[in-house]
Amino acid sequence: MANHPVVKLENFGKVYVGSEVEVHAVRSVSLEIQAGEFVAIMGASGSGKSTMLNTLGCLDRPTSGKYYLDGVDVGTLGRDELADLRNEKIGFVFQGFNLLSRTSALENVELPMMYARPGMRNSEQRERALKALEQVGLDDRASHHPSQLSGGQQQRVAIARALVNQPALLLADEPTGNLDSSTSIEIMGIFQSLNQRGMTVVMVTHELDIARYTQRMVVMRDGRIMRDEQVTNRLTAAEELQKLRQEQQAVQLTT
């Protein structure tokens, strides 16, 4: 990896011009995320974290300041170039999974490669999609449709889809928001293991116990960064999962 940071925000600001008032969603934020980091962006609703995520994900451009993604100045790019950048450098994982229904898991994972430039042969797409599914432990469910999968499995398909183009940055928007606690820990485990293998992960969440699986916490309020610190008492998904299982067993024993 080059010596520049994956994410570099310089005095980033975002203003939404409404019919009556201007909303300053983010005011002059500067932030650097190095390759291989695992960052949680936290904040209450209205704190500007969604705007941060949309900008980091190249879905939107800053109104002031600069955003460099992997060394590329995003602010100067047009719609098509932003699309290409999303395709090449970013993997999205959403709260609501956002899989295409009535399309198999495998085809969902193939989706980003369909828009890759230059294009790829179908056989290569299939191969890479299967490999990505294998990484999240779902290669045996490749032909299942989203409706035939559990929430956790659907989110894993979404992660496989995010990984398939080998992005520089994996962005997750409340990835555990729709999941129960043990499935949430499993998903965090996947993120942790991906991060261990060098993937840069940025996750937006409002849950503190989920943020504790990451390395670094960025807390936002009213469009500004309030705190930016390393996670001290970091949780490991494998351990937590074991603990949870034991607790559940204990409950079952008593009842």
Add this chain to the structure above:
Amino acid sequence: MINATTIRIATRALRRNTLRTMLTMLGIIIGVSAVIAMVSIGQGARAQVEAQIASLGQNVILVMSGNVTRGGFRMGFGTAGTLTLEDYDAIRREVIGVNRASPEVRAFAQVAVGNQNLNTAILGVSADYLDLRSWPLRGGENFTGQDVRNANKVALIGKTTADTLFGDSDPVGQIIRVKNVPFTIVGLLGAKGMSMSGSDQDDTLLVPYSSAMKRLTGGTFLRSMTIQAATPELLDNLKEQISDLLRQRHRIGADRDDDFIVRTQQEITDMATSTSKIMTILLGSIAGVSLLVGGIGIMNIMLVSVTERTREIGIRMAVGARGLDILLQFLIEAMTLSVAGGIIGIVLGVGGSRLVSSKLQWPTLISPESIIGAFVFSAIIGIFFGFYPARKAAQLDPIEALRYE
């Protein structure tokens, strides 16, 4: 970018709502099949008329007696009796560039063979008449110029008349009585079919015009003349020569209308086909309107589809689809709809016109042009009416689209 995958995506999206897809296609199916069926009926009618006119002969000019207006009613052509045999002789003598010519005298009379009799059209013509009209003989021989000069009692018998009077036996050499005058049948005519006015041209007896005048009609008035130009280029010049000559002979002043009609074959063709041309255009445009309505149906359903699938569009954009990718996706979908509808419509249209020609005995003509035209037009409709919804999809904001419930 249009490849097997994009087409597979389009067909899958369409299969998701089979009923809706079928109903949307129905507009195009009805439009295309109507266009094909209507145009084939119109063209069939036209081809039939053209074939009938071609049966008049080649490079032919028709000269007819003018109309008589009697009590406010205009009688049919030839009723005025203004053309005479002398006019015919003058044309043969003075007009340059005539290849063949024949006067026509017509009478309806009873003909009898043995105890069989029937009413038929007796046509008095010259010996050139068969060559003029490219009318083949099936048996026997044509009468000769000698027969015409001598007003001999010889006749050529039409196929229908021969079948009625003689059945299977050979009519050549037999005697047929026309108004009790015995004529010798010297030749049997080949089948000529229906005339433009729908009468059976084979229900006839051809005799030398001299004989017809002398023994059947009396007088030297002609119904019409058929004149063949030596080359097609001469037709217009010939027409002028004939008009001038006849005006002079009939002493018609410069300010008065002709008492005769001169028409080249081309003019007759134009007149006769103009009706069927108008019919074809009329039917075709009615069918075209229904095709247009079908196209609007496609646009409507594609707009609904874009709204329904806003989230899908957002997902595709988030993983890197450009506006153009989304545009093409929906455009291909609309085109698949209209082209599939077009193909089904072509099949139904061809089947429909076959049915019309077999059940109603109408002549139909399915030209490859109308099939290709219908196919291309339905594809264009898909592009045209699919473009607006597709562009709407392509211009969605990915953030809004992803948030759409």
